């Protein structure tokens with residue numbers, strides 16, 4: 438099976454920092470440490486309300502940390518401008534609601550229509566790999582391909598939050614989504630809410646080329662330390678890929 442990348446989302450290091458209004462802990466330092474521990478990339482979500490990552494964090498990681506940077510963003514004019522200035526390797530377009538605690542679902546690609554297609558074209562035209570955060574829905578995935586995206590990221594949140602007895606049904610849907618992405622010629626990524634327990638079945642899907650993990654990974658680091666958690670996740674991925 439082809440290798441799978443682990444992109445470490447450092448948003449929640451910024452959440453901790455912002456809780457005290459100071460400069461510690463620093464998400465840039467976390468990104469540096471994650472790469473040194475074997476991460477394959479860094480994900481940062483610059484929310485419109487700046488609740489965790491701030492513009493300066495993104496600027497600094499882009500300038501200072503040699504990493505495949507995945508910039509998660511709403512498809513707004515402001516965010517497109519930031520992406521075009523910083524030129525990360527990848528942008529993942531996500532839906533955003535100001536009141537949500539966290540991203541609640543995939544983007545409705547079909548409803549987003551021409552504006553989304555235009556955003557994808559501008560980002561891709563700058564050499565950025567564009568992915569769309571979607572539910573495992575064949576119609577939405579086909580629309581992402583039609584609009585010119587190179588990848589989708591399957592939203593794994595419902596699966597990750599489901600009771601153990603209900604996970605098989607969610608996994609079946611995610612497998613269909615991964616197959617639909619491959620059939621549409623799209624790269625397939627996955628993420629949201631993944632943990633030591635829920636990562637292995639996702640890592641065993643051959644189409645999935647990248648997972649992005651943040652909340653569990655940063656939280657578990659309180660107990661184990663960031664490098665140890667990253668090594669553990671990389672080992673789980675390697676075991677799942679080896680079959």
Ligand SMILES: CC(=O)[C@@H](O)[C@H](O)COP(=O)(O)O
Pocket residue numbers: 446448482484509531538539540570628629651
């Ligand atoms: C799209 C997605 O899944 C990430 O943005 C992740 O959830 C970041 O954390 P918050 O949703 O808490 O901002």
Ligand SMILES: NCC(=O)COP(=O)(O)O
Pocket residue numbers: 446480509590627628629630631649650651652653
């Ligand atoms: N795209 C998903 C992501 O970056 C991390 O999500 P989570 O692990 O913080 O829920």
